Amino acid sequence: MQEQPPYSPSSSDEDKSKGKGRAEGKKSVKEKGAGRSVGGKDETRWSLVAAVRKAGGKLGKERVTYVCSNCGEGxxxxxxxxxxxxxxxTLMKYVPGADSTASEGSHHAYRSWIPQKSKEMVPQSLQQVTKGVDQSGWRIPLSGSFGTEIARVLGGGIVPGSLILVGGDPGVGKSSLMLQxxxxxxxxxxxxxxxxxxxxxxxxxxxxxxxxxxRMSIKSRNLYLYxxxxxxxxxxxxxxxSPRALIIDSIQTVYLRAFAGSAGNMTQVKECTSALLRFAKLTNIPVFLIGHVTKTGDIAGPRLLEHIVDVVLYMEGERCLSHRLLRSVKNRFGSTDELGVFEMSxxxxxxxxxPTEMFLTEHDSDSxxxxxxxxxVVLDGSRxxxxxxxxxxxxxxxxxxEVVGIPKNRADVIISVLMKQAGLKLQDNAVFLNVVSGFMLTETAGDLAIAASICSR
Incomplete structure (x- = not known):
């Protein structure tokens, strides 16, 4: 008679016992979780997890900004x-970071064409930087009467490695200025x-x-066109x-392949300007950018553009008049009070x-x-x-x-003073004021001349 093997539970019995154990384990976990659901650590932990999931998932809400393509206002x-x-x-949808995220993989590739320094840059003392450097001859001089006018506005010449933005109305002569x-x-x-x-x-x-x-009789052999x-x-x-200078006409027409959007949109203008700034600083080659302006006279593109560059120049002038004025509204290397005067021929x-000859007209002595x-007589810069x-x-x-060349609010104040203090009967009169040659008389030193011209009528 054979011996019976010791009793062992069947596989079905084992499964039932394991399932019962898992159920009891889940119940205990739920009970424990319910008992400590108000705990600070667990609540913070799960809230952080939820925040991370929300930021990385589709539930995260995009931060959308609408930017005006005309003036750059957001x-x-x-x-x-x-x-x-x-x-x-003119308001266009703009998502900050969307372009950079899309081109993150090519971020390094698009900058690879910019020359790199052969040695690692480390902080240097002021004495090390200025040792052996002739500061008086550091700038690139500009010869001739034409060059002297531009050098006056730039603060004495062109600073190597500077990024200069030149703006002005269409047809005012920006391209001619840069070509000369x-x-x-x-x-x-x-x-x-x-x-x-x-x-x-x-x-x-x-x-x-x-x-x-x-047409402008420019015959230089070292001037390259592209x-x-x-x-x-x-x-x-x-x-x-290895050029001494680079001129881009214009910043609204160029683009970088790694960034989405056509040339001239907010992202392209900002990234192209940043790339050219880095190129200028690494190579010490000054870069000039010609920029379009909007109806309000501001340079088209994001407002950040004027903060990126080192110098901002504005060219002013009426199409029907021959004179042109070049002003500096921002200059990291010189004064912004200087004015360059040119005549278009x-x-x-x-x-x-x-310049005084341009702002005065010839008259006989007839009263x-x-x-x-x-x-x-007004002071503009040092002139x-x-x-x-x-x-x-x-x-x-x-x-x-109508008032031309004088701020309207200032003209109203002067007229009111003449009516009150000088007793002029101007209530029923239309007063027209004009400054010769389109000059904008913003200095208060011209108030007396404005009052005298009104009184003489």
Missing amino acids: SSQWWGMCRHCEAMG LASIVSENIGVGESSAVVYVSGEESIEQIGNRAD SSTDIEDILDKIQPL GYGLQAVLN EILAGLAVA TFAIEVQALCVSGSPRSG
Whole structure:
């Protein structure tokens, strides 16, 4: 008779016992969790986990900004009309970080064409930086009367490695100014050996630029022309030349491949400017950027653009008049009070040696002709200008007069003072004021001339 094996539970019994144990374990975990659900540590831990999941998942809400393509002003919500420049239908959706996230993998690749320093940069003392450096001859000088006017506005010359933004109304002469400047820098008078200067246009072909240069009698052998809108292609092509300066016409027409969007949008303008800034600092090559302006006179693109660059120049002038004014509204290397005066001719821009002649008109000594005229002497930078102010009073006119070249609120104050203190009966008169040659008389030193011109009528 065979012996019976010791009793062992069947596999089904084992499964039942294991399932019962798991159920009891889950119950105990739930009971323990319910008992400590108000605990600070667990609550903080699970809230952090939820926050991380929300930030990384689809539930995270995008931070959307609407940016005006006309003036660069931002808004948290969409408007049919920009509240800053009052342009219609110009607010575009912009998600901060969206472009950088999409191009994160190519972030290093798009910067690979920028030359790198051969040695690691470390903090240096002031004595190490300035040792053996002639600060008086550090800037690139600009020769001739034309170059002297530009050097005056820049603070004495072009600083190597600077990024300079030049803005102005369409047709005011920005491209002509930069083409003539490129010719002067390439000739390199008083600096030593000549060096190349590259003028890059994204708006014109090299034949069109060459035609304009021929009309302006520019014959420099070291001036190179190139037409492209790809920043990487531009910097790849100019590196073998080792140019003394680079001019981009214009910043709104160039783009970087690694970033989404067409040339001229907010992201492209900002990233292209940042890339050119880094290129200028690493190579000590000054870079000039021509920028378009909006209806309000601001440079088109994000407001950050003017903070990135080192110098911001504005070119002013009326199309119907021949004179042009070059102002510096930002200059990290010099004063912003200087003014350059030029005259547009068939051969380009010519420096005006005596600007006062432009702001005064010739008159005979007849008192009838001189009535309503007064001359104001104002200081602009380190130069004094004699500015002619013209006034006309029309009695019985139901409408208010027009003011050109003088701030309207200041003109109203002067007229009110004359009515109150001088007893002039101007209530029923329309007063028209004008400054000769389109000069903007913002200095209060011209108030007396304004009052005198009104009184003489």
